[in-house]
Amino acid sequence: MEIVRRYCERSGGIELQTYSSPRSGMQRIREWQPDVVLLDIEMSGTSGIELARQLPTSCCLIFTTAYAQYALEGFEVNAVDFLHKPFFYERFERAMQKARQWVRMHDLLRTSESAVRQLLLKSDYKTISVSIDTILYIESIDNYVKVHLADGTSMLSKIPLHIVEGQLPQGEFIRIHRSFLVARCRIARFSKTEIILEKDGKALPIGRKYMDNLKLLKLRK
Template identity: 30%
Template structure:
């Protein structure tokens, strides 16, 4: 079951999408909002898989609000204006629905969510790490953070650490950005393990991970 939100300043548009969502057993509507700013608390307080987001709204455009949504949350833009399509895809939207939205077109769009998340889960299962002459298979969801140490990196889980001869830069290219993010020249963290931000330090339980100026604004926007 994928949790979703509807954000649109038009009541009829919200109502139509609610009807469509209710037809599908794999979607759960958490809430609908007329004003995108009212949705921020909900997005921060729980994991939302999908947002149906209108673009042309009076207080805040959907394309601007999309930049505030966590990277793991998918966005399907809904609008009556086709000229916004390119901008929507530049923001890495899952899809773009042009009003009036038919149910068949809606279904095609949300099925992309199922394929995307299934692919993500398959990709984000395990990683094989070479340490000396040994090979270790680590479940990615157990990794808290990865630290650079000269020509080596250290993989940290809750109960062990494994050293591997590789660079953080090369490793960053292989990890799924939906789960891991660079926060410092010496650190990559697992987004799901973050418990807070204190000053310029990310918190993972009692552990403090420094955030450099280069990544600070991105971290605030995508994780909080």
């Protein structure tokens, strides 16, 4: 990997970390979530193809190997390029240009998806955007809703609960009471009378009218 280190220094703007142990490297990848992973195919006791299948989807993959016969398998696991050793700087730089383009497109897609997963609410004469993925539950209080978030904060908006429910992704939230709408993925456990939320263990009551919703939840969990 010394040649890759020199090429990265020459290219500039690249922070490189190298690992000789596949296990340690994969653990670090999961923690660090790097933009680009350069991976060999034949390693002692480990297949780079199999490791590639375990990479986070946010990582762009480039194979670096002396074994050209693996090129087809490499592209089957969505590698953006295949550097056949030995390779020169110009070839390395072309691969990095492909990786940069892949990362830019991935970031644009992620930003677009994030923008879609927003709940827009009026609060204090302002429109506030709330990430749907941060919502624990939504509480109806008279003509208002109180949106409770995973970080412990909340916000109040003058809008009926059923209107908010119609703006949320179908199937991701469940009505458990006339006053409560809960994110499915935030439910730690439930009984016949209440659900317990993950994070802070808060208990919310289950209305008799909504018990069938919980039966559906039980089937899906």
